[in-house]
Amino acid sequence: MKDSFTLHELYRTAKGFTQQCDLTNRIILTFGEQVIAFRYLDFVSFRRKVDRVNLHDMIFNLDDAYDFEVIEAPKSNQQLVLTLCDLVQLRDLLSGTQFALDLNSMLHEALYTYAS
Amino acid sequence: MKDLQRLRTSLKEEVELALNAQVKMEAEASSKYLAMASWCEVNGYLYSAKYFYKQAEEEREHMLKIFHYLADQGVMAYSPEVGPVPHDYPSFRSIFEAALQSEINVTHSINRLVTLCRRVEDYATENFLQWFVKEQVEEEINARRALELFDVIGEEGTGRFQIDRYVYKITHLDVE
Numbered sequence: 431m432k433d434s435f436t437l438h439e440l441y442r443t444a445k446g447f448t449q450q451c452d453l454t455n456r457i458i459l460t461f462g463e464q465v466i467a468f469r470y471l472d473f474v475s476f477r478r479k480v481d482r483v484n485l486h487d488m489i490f491n492l493d494d495a496y497d498f499e500v501i502e503a504p505k506s507n508q509q510l511v512l513t514l515c516d517l518v519q520l521r522d523l524l525s526g527t528q529f530a531l532d533l534n535s536m537l538h539e540a541l542y543t544y545a546s
Numbered sequence: 547m548k549d550l551q552r553l554r555t556s557l558k559e560e561v562e563l564a565l566n567a568q569v570k571m572e573a574e575a576s577s578k579y580l581a582m583a584s585w586c587e588v589n590g591y592l593y594s595a596k597y598f599y600k601q602a603e604e605e606r607e608h609m610l611k612i613f614h615y616l617a618d619q620g621v622m623a624y625s626p627e628v629g630p631v632p633h634d635y636p637s638f639r640s641i642f643e644a645a646l647q648s649e650i651n652v653t654h655s656i657n658r659l660v661t662l663c664r665r666v667e668d669y670a671t672e673n674f675l676q677w678f679v680k681e682q683v684e685e686e687i688n689a690r691r692a693l694e695l696f697d698v699i700g701e702e703g704t705g706r707f708q709i710d711r712y713v714y715k716i717t718h719l720d721v722e
């Protein structure tokens with residue numbers, strides 16, 4: 431498969447998965463039905479946005495407006511409409527992805543620092 | 547597999563966040579000095595007002611210095627939210643005490659940043675921060691000198707009038 435040369439899976443949960451595309455330098459998020467490609471910086475700011483949502487308010491505020499959170503994906507004209515449950519799962523997926531990216535970076539540093 | 551993170555930036559996330567926090571601190575310092583300038587100007591201490599207006603500007607420059615560094619390193623600098631700052635000071639002297647305390651707090655913050663850089667082996671940012679380390683020495687000297695004038699000149703009689711004039715000379719020694 432041609433895909434396997436450039437697409438690397440970063441993290442996977444029951445609700446979705448993320449991949450890194452080395453051809454386009456994008457991080458591709460598949461969450462439920464939605465697929466969104468991020469540049470690294472946009473991924474980070476998206477993750478922070480998701481982390482900033484106040485779950486406590488969503489649980490305890492009975493107003494309909496607190497049943498869903500709408501989050502805009504950077505530069506992609508896409509938005510995610512997320513329930514409390516989605517948010518928890520998305521956070522899990524994004525932080526796992528960040529971990530994989532961090533780990534990959536550490537490995538690069540460790541393995542390629544000294545030319546051998 | 548490419549290292550997308552490192553290709554984007556050399557900054558570790560904790561350093562990035564700490565630098566953005568410092569951006570906010572410099573903005574707050576600028577805002578505080580502006581309030582001090584306002585108090586001085588409206589209470590007749592025109593030279594001290596000038597001194598604080600200048601300090602306010604300098605703090606904004608400090609903020610921008612970090613701002614550009616973040617952008618240069620490939621990450622987002624966040625325009626900070628600055629809350630309300632104190633405008634009520636019990637006396638002319640208390641302003642200078644607050645100014646010194648504020649500078650001491652900034653010095654501590656810069657030192658913690660340098661410590662963080664060493665811990666994560668970010669020597670480039672540590673090097674960048676050395677300018678701030680030096681600057682803080684200068685800032686504390688000036689703030690302390692201003693307070694010293696209250697003891698050297700004394701507040702009695704025309705004392706505060708004199709202090710006001712000499713405060714301005716701290717950073718403008720060429721001025722009569």
Ligand SMILES: [Fe+2]
Nearest residue numbers: 572575605608
């Ligand atoms: Fe400063």
Ligand SMILES: [Fe+2]
Nearest residue numbers: 575605649685
């Ligand atoms: Fe300062």
